[in-house]
Amino acid sequence: MSAVPPSSKNPNPVALTQGDRGESHDVIQVHAAVLREKPDPKEGFEPLSLWLVAAIAGLLFWGGSYLTQYSGRFEKDEFEEAPHGKSVATSGPEDPVTAQKRKGQVLYNICANCHNDDGAGKPGVAPPLAGSDWVNADGANRIIRIVLLGFTGGPLKINATTEFNVAGAAMPPHADVIGNDENIAAVVTYIRTAWGNTGAPVKADEVKTIRAAVVGRTDPWTPDEILKIPTSGSGAPAAASGTNELSADQLKDKLKALPADQLAKILKELGTK
Amino acid sequence: MSASVKSPAVRALLPGDVSPETSAPTLTADIDASCRAPVLFFFVSGLAWLLIGTIFALISAYKMHSPDFLGNCEWLTFGRVRPAHLTTVVYGFAMETSIAVLIWLMCRLCRTPLIAPGIITIANFFWNLGLTVGVVGILAGDSTGIEWLEMPKYSTPILFISYALIAVWAIITFRLRAEKHLYVSQWYLLAAVLWFPWLYGTAQVMLLLSPVRGVVQAGVNWWFAHNVLGLWFTPVGLAAIYYFIPKVIGRPIHSYYLSVLGFWTLALFYNWNGFHHLVGGPLPAWMITVSIVASIMMLIPVTAVAINHHFTMVGHFGKMRYSPTLRFIVFGAMSYTVASVQGSLSALRSVSEVTHFTHHTIAHAHVGMYAFFTMVMFGSMYYILPRVTQREWPSARLISLHFWGSALGIILYVVPLSYGGILQGQALNDASIPFLKVVALTLPYLKIRTFAGVILALGHVAFAVNIVWMLVRVFGPYRKPLQMIISGSEQPAAVGK
Amino acid sequence: MNYGPLLFLGILLTLASSWFGLVLMPNKQLGNLDVHTDTNTLAVYPQARNGEAQQGEEHYRSLGCIYCHSQQVRTEGYGSDIARGWGRRRSVSRDYIYNKTVMLGTMRTGPDLTNIGERQPDYGWQYKHLYNPQITSAGSVMPPYAFLFETVKIGAHGPNTNALVLPPEFSVEKGYEVVPSIKARQLVEYLRSLKSSVDVPEAEIKKEEAK
Numbered sequence: 007m008s009a010v011p012p013s014s015k016n017p018n019p020v021a022l023t024q025g026d027r028g029e030s031h032d033v034i035q036v037h038a039a040v041l042r043e044k045p046d047p048k049e050g051f052e053p054l055s056l057w058l059v060a061a062i063a064g065l066l067f068w069g070g071s072y073l074t075q076y077s078g079r080f081e082k083d084e085f086e087e088a089p090h091g092k093s094v095a096t097s098g099p100e101d102p103v104t105a106q107k108r109k110g111q112v113l114y115n116i117c118a119n120c121h122n123d124d125g126a127g128k129p130g131v132a133p134p135l136a137g138s139d140w141v142n143a144d145g146a147n148r149i150i151r152i153v154l155l156g157f158t159g160g161p162l163k164i165n166a167t168t169e170f171n172v173a174g175a176a177m178p179p180h181a182d183v184i185g186n187d188e189n190i191a192a193v194v195t196y197i198r199t200a201w202g203n204t205g206a207p208v209k210a211d212e213v214k215t216i217r218a219a220v221v222g223r224t225d226p227w228t229p230d231e232i233l234k235i236p237t238s239g240s241g242a243p244a245a246a247s248g249t250n251e252l253s254a255d256q257l258k259d260k261l262k263a264l265p266a267d268q269l270a271k272i273l274k275e276l277g278t279k
Numbered sequence: 280m281s282a283s284v285k286s287p288a289v290r291a292l293l294p295g296d297v298s299p300e301t302s303a304p305t306l307t308a309d310i311d312a313s314c315r316a317p318v319l320f321f322f323v324s325g326l327a328w329l330l331i332g333t334i335f336a337l338i339s340a341y342k343m344h345s346p347d348f349l350g351n352c353e354w355l356t357f358g359r360v361r362p363a364h365l366t367t368v369v370y371g372f373a374m375e376t377s378i379a380v381l382i383w384l385m386c387r388l389c390r391t392p393l394i395a396p397g398i399i400t401i402a403n404f405f406w407n408l409g410l411t412v413g414v415v416g417i418l419a420g421d422s423t424g425i426e427w428l429e430m431p432k433y434s435t436p437i438l439f440i441s442y443a444l445i446a447v448w449a450i451i452t453f454r455l456r457a458e459k460h461l462y463v464s465q466w467y468l469l470a471a472v473l474w475f476p477w478l479y480g481t482a483q484v485m486l487l488l489s490p491v492r493g494v495v496q497a498g499v500n501w502w503f504a505h506n507v508l509g510l511w512f513t514p515v516g517l518a519a520i521y522y523f524i525p526k527v528i529g530r531p532i533h534s535y536y537l538s539v540l541g542f543w544t545l546a547l548f549y550n551w552n553g554f555h556h557l558v559g560g561p562l563p564a565w566m567i568t569v570s571i572v573a574s575i576m577m578l579i580p581v582t583a584v585a586i587n588h589h590f591t592m593v594g595h596f597g598k599m600r601y602s603p604t605l606r607f608i609v610f611g612a613m614s615y616t617v618a619s620v621q622g623s624l625s626a627l628r629s630v631s632e633v634t635h636f637t638h639h640t641i642a643h644a645h646v647g648m649y650a651f652f653t654m655v656m657f658g659s660m661y662y663i664l665p666r667v668t669q670r671e672w673p674s675a676r677l678i679s680l681h682f683w684g685s686a687l688g689i690i691l692y693v694v695p696l697s698y699g700g701i702l703q704g705q706a707l708n709d710a711s712i713p714f715l716k717v718v719a720l721t722l723p724y725l726k727i728r729t730f731a732g733v734i735l736a737l738g739h740v741a742f743a744v745n746i747v748w749m750l751v752r753v754f755g756p757y758r759k760p761l762q763m764i765i766s767g768s769e770q771p772a773a774v775g776k
Numbered sequence: 777m778n779y780g781p782l783l784f785l786g787i788l789l790t791l792a793s794s795w796f797g798l799v800l801m802p803n804k805q806l807g808n809l810d811v812h813t814d815t816n817t818l819a820v821y822p823q824a825r826n827g828e829a830q831q832g833e834e835h836y837r838s839l840g841c842i843y844c845h846s847q848q849v850r851t852e853g854y855g856s857d858i859a860r861g862w863g864r865r866r867s868v869s870r871d872y873i874y875n876k877t878v879m880l881g882t883m884r885t886g887p888d889l890t891n892i893g894e895r896q897p898d899y900g901w902q903y904k905h906l907y908n909p910q911i912t913s914a915g916s917v918m919p920p921y922a923f924l925f926e927t928v929k930i931g932a933h934g935p936n937t938n939a940l941v942l943p944p945e946f947s948v949e950k951g952y953e954v955v956p957s958i959k960a961r962q963l964v965e966y967l968r969s970l971k972s973s974v975d976v977p978e979a980e981i982k983k984e985e986a987k
Contacts, residue, residue, distance in 0.1 A: 038671075039665045039666050039669065039671070040307050040308045040311065040666060043307070043526070044526060044527070044528075044529035045529070046387070046388070046462075046526065047462060047464075047521070047522055047524075047525035047526050047531065047532060048525070048531040048532070049462070049463065049531055049532045049534075049535035049538060050531040050532055050533050050534060050535065050591075051534065051535050051536070052533050052534035052536070052537075052590070053534070053536065054534070054536050054537065054540065055586075058582065058583070058586070061582070062579050065575065065576060065578060065579060066576070068575070069572040069575060069576055072568065072571070072572055072575075073568060073569065073572050076564060076568040077564060077565040077568050077569070078563060078564035078565050078568075079565075080563075080565040081563065081565070082563050082805035082806055082869070083563070083977065083978045084563055084564050084565070085561070085562075085563060085564055085851070085866065085868055085978055085979060086564060086851060087564040087567065087568055087628070108711070111711055112710045112711055112859055112860070112861075113861065115710065115713055115714065115860055115861060116861045116895060118713050119896065119901075119912065119913065120901065120912065123713045123715070123716070128911075128912065128914075128943075129943050129944075130911075130941060130942070130943035130944075131901070131904070131911070131912055131943070176898055176900065177898075178896070178897050178898045182894060182973070183861065183894055183895055184861075185864070342919060343885070343917060344917060346909070346916075346917050346918060346919040346920065347919075347920065350919055350920045350922070351920075351922060351923060352923075353923045356839060356840070356919055356921070356923075357840065357843065357844070357919050358839045358840020358841055358842075358843050358844075358919075359839070359840050361840065361843050362840060362843070420838040420839070421838070422837065422838060422840060423837070423877070424836075424837035424838075424840075424842060424877045424879055425877065426842070426882065453780070454780075459778060460778055461778045461780075461783070466783060469783060469784070469787065470783075470787045473784070473787050473788070474787065474791050477791060477795070478791075481795065481799060485799070485803075490876075490877070491803055491807055492806075492807050492808070492809065492873055493806060493807070493809055493869055493870075493872040493873040493875065493878060494806060494869045494872050494878055494880070495802050495803045495806050495807050496872075496875075496877070496878040497872075497878050497880050498798060498799070498802045498803075498806075499799055500878075502794065502798045502799055506791075506794075510791065543786065543790075546786065546787065546790035546791075547790050547793070550790065550791050550793070550794035550795075550798075551793070551794045551797065551798060553794070553798055554798060556882060557880070559848075559850040559851070559854055559855065560848050560850075560867070560880060561848050561866070561867040561868050561869050561871060561872065561880070562802070562806075562869060563802075563805065563806075563869070566798065566802060569797065569798070570798070628854075632854055632855055635855075635882075636846055636881075636882065636883055636884035637883075637884070640882065640883070641883075707855070707856060707884065708855050708856045709856065710856040710859035710860045714860070714887050715913060715914075715915050715916060718885070718915065718916065718917055719915055722917075725917075
């Protein structure tokens with residue numbers, strides 16, 4: 007039992023033979039925490055408030071009625087708890103074009119993934135739709151076809167100046183995703199009228215006609231093919247199986263677009279036949 | 280060694296139902312001393328997991344608004360570090376501290392010194408081992424993909440050994456109890472000990488060992504996950520509140536009848552709540568409806584418990600100034616009411632239509648697990664640690680820093696994020712708002728959440744420093760208890776000079 | 777309430793009630809759901825995933841995609857799931873019978889993915905989006921998964937057909953290309969397999985009346 011002399015750090019030294027450094031051997035000190043404790047808890051016996059009992063009864067009643075109303079007869083096939091007729095309410099009949107645009111705006115969320123919310127497109131991903139001559143053309147033939155069957159990607163010119171190349175990222179067909187003729191007409195109408203675009207709305211009948219015209223085709227359009235399709239009407243050049251039959255109008259357009267010397271060459275050939 | 284219940288000396292002091300006041304604090308001190316190693320092991324390892332979990336939390340929170348942070352590290356990708364956070368704080372900190380509190384409360388209330396401390400120590404080792412294996416597994420990519428049960432299959436048996444040891448110990452202690460009267464806390468603790476293995480076992484079997492088919496998995500998943508909250512953490516938290524509030528202020532609990540009502544309605548209704556996590560989901564309507572009804576019925580036990588706690592505390596709120604324990608416990612008790620009401624309302628279909636899938640759910644989870652459960656655990660630790668170590672808290676300032684860090688941090692976390700979640704839900708329900716715009720509107724609230732997380736972390740660090748300081752005894756010989764320093768009062772004679 | 781055995785019994789029976797009602801009963805009702813065969817086309821739904829997509833499902837689980845993405849479409853008029861184009865009909869129990877781990881998800885930090893295979897089947901888009909979500913979705917908070925890709929030197933035979941076509945601000949140095957690893961390929965196969973717009977008895981796709 008060695009005594010420890012007092013020092014400035016430890017003015018009240020205690021015997022330090024056992025225990026932790028500085029641990030006291032004074033029983034009362036060691037058990038101070040326990041000594042100052044209050045007795046262990048007991049329960050009081052206040053009676054239950056009748057208001058609480060009434061509230062509980064009310065809650066049980068609500069629970070029972072909710073359970074019987076919304077259980078779908080406990081069937082495993084009933085997923086709707088109750089007929090839930092929550093429609094987008096409008097007060098009074100709405101102008102059909104406005105309704106169509108609103109529907110189209112909602113459907114456009116699908117397109118916005120690539121073409122951006124503001125129709126500006128994304129470089130390398132999707133061409134812009136805002137201010138695009140493809141969209142603002144007099145007819146929506148090309149656009150509807152692209153929406154239905156997709157686009158393989160490749161170089162194309164927008165507004166005759168901007169070159170857009172979407173190599174390596176095709177636009178998938180959206181016929182199934184967007185839905186029926188009304189839906190496709192709605193989203194194309196929205197695209198043609200939003201962000202300052204000057205196109206005209208599109209009717210579901212147009213979509214129906216074009217759908218019938220491309221029935222059986224599943225391949226997306228290539229740049230060459232889509233450029234051959236006129237923007238107005240719902241027609242198209244005949245199937246790409248080799249025949250190059252063009253309507254008179256289409257032939258005229260084609261000839262006008264040719265450079266002068268090539269036109270002269272063709273006329274010369276026709277002349278010699 | 281410490282006196283055991285069987286020793287004649289102790290028996291002479293405890294005829295029948297006599298409380299320890301007449302037996303002198305010797306028995307209480309013996310109980311505390313016998314609990315020392317096991318409780319300390321669980322508290323200290325729990326604290327370590329809290330610090331690790333806080334780091335994972337900060338990483339996850341930051342990544343949510345700045346996704347490129349540590350973006351190249353596969354081990355820390357958000358989808359792994361977020362479940363690592365949940366696992367470490369729930370199965371690390373929350374589970375281990377609740378086991379420690381359970382052990383200590385059981386011994387105190389049963390008036391039995393802890394038997395076979397070696398069992399608990401071994402259990403602690405296995406728990407930490409299993410958890411480490413599990414968390415590393417999650418970060419390595421072996422997560423099960425099941426929320427609240429992400430630890431891979433290979434870590435489960437280790438945890439099971441640990442839990443089996445604890446459960447067996449608890450039941451034996453309960454059987455050997457010296458105190459015949461069962462206080463309300465003991466009902467909750469016994470219930471928790473029996474419920475948890477049933478939940479965990481069912482989940483392990485039906486989700487991992489022999490998975491059920493299809494959406495039944497989702498059902499079992501959320502039956503399990505919600506019941507971990509409601510049938511383990513809530514009972515342990517309530518047991519602690521029921522003990523510490525009347526203990527610290529020296530008044531009885533307001534009403535035994537409310538305690539009974541609260542306990543049995545919780546037991547009956549809480550376990551049916553699980554499917555409120557699946558409102559609107561691909562399950563038959565009746566299952567969802569049943570859970571919604573049960574969730575609203577939970578207002579009964581929550582009200583009973585709130586009335587009980589409030590009327591016990593009324594007139595004594597001033598004591599929170601002197602007792603850190605009381606501060607944390609009362610904060611936790613009030614948060615329990617808030618969390619439960621928020622939860623019950625969120626279960627209603629009309630509310631869920633807005634809040635489901637949003638950050639509101641996460642905010643609610645933190646009201647329950649942090650503002651309620653963690654704060655109650657902190658309060659319990661402030662009371663228990665001095666008694667099992669027979670040392671006092673070194674620094675009142677660190678306690679203050681801890682309390683204010685945690686309290687302000689959690690309020691700053693849950694209030695803005697709940698509000699942001701509601702805005703997010705409303706925007707999501709408007710199909711004309713593009714999805715990326717919805718994401719953009721949540722960003723400010725996510726950033727506030729990260730900032731709140733930093734404040735919480737400061738509180739945790741203060742707590743850790745205080746605990747380590749207390750254990751290592753760097754500061755020197757015995758000092759005056761903090762209670763006296765804070766209140767400025769002096770107890771005569773009881774404290775040696 | 778001092779009688780231990782009575783307490784024990786009460787504790788047992790209360791949990792037993794929901795174990796029966798929310799675990800056993802659902803398993804009885806839904807645990808044996810089978811595929812649905814369309815009587816007209818004889819098409820079977822749902823279809824089991826091919827091997828690559830099954831591997832992809834494991835990657836989805838391992839990377840923790842569920843913490844931001846849900847895979848359940850709520851009914852029309854409840855929330856905006858169908859209006860957003862996330863599905864043509866609500867999800868039902870039968871949709872999930874071939875999922876090894878059912879990952880319904882509880883957060884929509886990112887969009888619902890139940891029908892992402894219909895909405896975005898393009899490999900190029902999916903690879904770009906995984907490599908760096910900012911390429912296709914500027915402002916997204918989805919983390920980049922560049923570790924699922926490899927930056928390799930362009931070989932003597934020219935660029936790899938799977939190589940990502942990256943916009944200028946995201947491209948890698950000249951002479952190198954970014955190629956998806958097998959994990960990325962499998963994950964995208966899984967995402968492409970996520971389709972559920974098929975009529976089932978429990979929920980039919982709403983047919984719009986022709987004008």
